[in-house]
Amino acid sequence: xxxxxxxxxxxxxxxxxxxDGEIIGxxxxxxxxFFIDELGKIKHRIKGAVASSEATAERLRSHGxxxxxxxxxxxxxVYIDGADEINGxxxxxxxxxxxxxxxxxxxxxxxxxxxxxxxxxxxxxxxxFPLPVEVIPMSHAVVARKLxxxxxxxxxxxxxxxxVVTDNGCYIIDVLGLSITDPADVEDKINNIVGVVTNxxxxxxxxxxxxLGTADxxxxxxx
Ligand SMILES: O=C[C@H](O)[C@H](O)[C@H](O)COP(=O)(O)O
Numbered sequence: 001x002x003x004x005x006x007x008x009x010x011x012x013x014x015x016x017x018x019x020d021g022e023i024i025g026x027x028x029x030x031x032x033x034f035f036i037d038e039l040g041k042i043k044h045r046i047k048g049a050v051a052s053s054e055a056t057a058e059r060l061r062s063h064g065x066x067x068x069x070x071x072x073x074x075x076x077x078v079y080i081d082g083a084d085e086i087n088g089x090x091x092x093x094x095x096x097x098x099x100x101x102x103x104x105x106x107x108x109x110x111x112x113x114x115x116x117x118x119x120x121x122x123x124x125x126x127x128x129f130p131l132p133v134e135v136i137p138m139s140h141a142v143v144a145r146k147l148x149x150x151x152x153x154x155x156x157x158x159x160x161x162x163x164v165v166t167d168n169g170c171y172i173i174d175v176l177g178l179s180i181t182d183p184a185d186v187e188d189k190i191n192n193i194v195g196v197v198t199n200x201x202x203x204x205x206x207x208x209x210x211x212l213g214t215a216d217x218x219x220x221x222x223x
Contacts, residue, residue: 006118006213011035013218017114018047019077025106027081028053052106053099055191079110084129090207090223091183095132095200115207119214141197146193150192153177170204
């Protein structure tokens with residue numbers, strides 16, 4: 001099976017977590033996109049969705065799904081999203097698509113985080129995937145120095161020679177060379193650096209369930 005087929009399989013499997021008549025939180029990225037396409041097929045069953053990025057909002061709307069502003073929503077039963085890495089305890093690295101902050105905010109309102117990922121995302125120790133950190137643009141140099149002091153190798157994310165700008169008007173620093181054995185501690189330390197909006201570690205708000213696409217079928221991990 002290709003990686004896309006594995007992503008499609010977990011996207012389909014995630015439909016069982018959609019709660020009829022409710023609003024669902026929806027993540028960002030290629031796996032989330034497969035999920036949105038599946039959600040489109042059962043859109044009559046839900047009230048609508050809260051999107052974790054402009055791209056996701058656009059795709060949801062293209063399927064005729066009502067997109068709610070998070071400020072109108074107090075709680076939702078489930079948030080469904082991909083991950084760049086997930087460990088055996090449900091802690092994740094996210095933000096490969098620069099949507100980490102809105103993802104973390106929407107996930108914080110949901111009662112359950114369902115992670116959907118192809119099997120390659122399951123790791124023993126987080127950190128091989130560079131850890132994304134969203135920063136206020138004027139602070140990127142000072143934040144990078146502080147991230148280096150924590151033992152990482154920070155790189156400002158650039159595209160076509162210019163810094164990547166998030167949906168929030170901020171920049172992303174990717175931190176290479178980390179071996180994250182205590183994800184909650186690293187999440188807290190980085191979030192404490194002035195100038196950081198948030199970082200892509202989801203340890204304080206880890207996954208409750210992970211649907212993992214493997215050659216032997218979709219495996220369910222519960223945390
Ligand atoms: O910012 C992007 C998100 O955190 C994505 O959920 C993450 O990068 C995984 O993306 P994909 O499903 O494309 O591997």
